[in-house]
Amino acid sequence: LAKTTQPISMDSYEGQEVNITCSHNNIATNDYITWYQQFPSQGPRFIIQGYKTKVTNEVASLFIPADRKSSTLSLPRVSLSDTAVYYCLVYNNNDMRFGAGTRLTVKP
Amino acid sequence: EAQVTQNPRYLITVTGKKLTVTCSQNMNHEYMSWYRQDPGLGLRQIYYSMNVEVTDKGDVPEGYKVSRKEKRNFPLILESPSPNQTSLYFCASSRTSGRAADTQYFGPGTRLTVL
Numbered sequence: 001l002a003k004t005t006q007p008i009s010m011d012s013y014e015g016q017e018v019n020i021t022c023s024h025n026n027i028a029t030n031d032y033i034t035w036y037q038q039f040p041s042q043g044p045r046f047i048i049q050g051y052k053t054k055v056t057n058e059v060a061s062l063f064i065p066a067d068r069k070s071s072t073l074s075l076p077r078v079s080l081s082d083t084a085v086y087y088c089l090v091y092n093n094n095d096m097r098f099g100a101g102t103r104l105t106v107k108p
Numbered sequence: 109e110a111q112v113t114q115n116p117r118y119l120i121t122v123t124g125k126k127l128t129v130t131c132s133q134n135m136n137h138e139y140m141s142w143y144r145q146d147p148g149l150g151l152r153q154i155y156y157s158m159n160v161e162v163t164d165k166g167d168v169p170e171g172y173k174v175s176r177k178e179k180r181n182f183p184l185i186l187e188s189p190s191p192n193q194t195s196l197y198f199c200a201s202s203r204t205s206g207r208a209a210d211t212q213y214f215g216p217g218t219r220l221t222v223l
Contacts, residue, residue, distance in 0.1 A: 034211075043112075043198045043214025044151070087151075096212065097167075098143075098151035 004088045009103040018075045020102050022088030025069045030092045033064060033071045038085045038101070047086070048073070078106045110135045112215035114199050120221045121189055129184045129218050131199030139202045139210070140182040141166065142174065144195040145217075151198070157182055189222040196220075 005023040012018045024033070032051055036044035048055055050062040050071070061074040075082060085101040112133045121127055133140065141156035143166075153166030157176040171193055173185040182201075186193060197218045202210040 041196070041217060041219070043200070043217055044212075045214070046211045049211065096153070100148075100150050 004090055004099050006086075006088050006099065006102045008100065009105070011105050011107060012078055013107050014079055015077050018078050018082075018104060018106075020073045020075075020086055020088075020104070021070060022073070023070045024088070024090045027068050027090050028092070031090045032092060033062065033068070034089045034091070035060070035062065035073045036087045036089065036098075038087065044087060044098070075104075078104075080106050080108060082106050110213070112199055112201055112213050114197075114215040114218050116218060117216060118219050120223065122223050123190055124188050127186050127189060127220075129186075129197060129199075129220070131182045131184065131215060132180050133182075133199075133201040133213070134180065135201065135203070135213065136179065137201035137213075138179070138204050139212075140176065141200050141212070142172070142182070142184050143198045143200065144168065144193075145198065146195050154184070154197075189220075191222045194220060194222050 032049055034049040035047045037047050038044040048057055048060050048062045050064050052064050055062045063072045083106045085103050087098050087101040089096055115130045138159045142154040143151045145151045152168045154168055154172050155166055155174040157163045160176055160179050163174050163176055176182055199215040200212040202212045
């Protein structure tokens, strides 16, 4: 299983763009890169998933370089409600392993 | 509404008293799993099930049992709970077990306290 490394915490202000980078040097050919968001006392919620290059949805963008050894979750113009823990996972076949995640705090 | 439900949401019990936490999904998902979340340890998988009558151990299965008699239900059983099983528990499901990286849908969580 590819191990992921991401910052423990990040602070931002409302309206700013936030970029959270995840390192996954041992990613396997079949692995997908997936990000989940978790609010306190709630289950994680899927944000975005990609395999290579760039993926964008209504919530975020995911940038993956050609070597796939890292990825960056980009949240445009964050609000207070984006304060949460963000998990980067690298897996296939549902073999998911959650790390400690990145605790994002958005300030007014 | 597509969802994963868990019951109870909160439970306080005593050591040794058998309990069951139910999990149900209405999305016809094949894959279901249980996680526990503890401060500083993140989410750890307890058991998972790839389909009816197929279950397997995750990272921390000791002290837990599961069953998958129907596709929609995946109860977590603590035969003899101990205080170190005090935790926040999440059930999750996804469409298939064979397809790469299917999105998992999580339930609202069950906060268990064992005295």
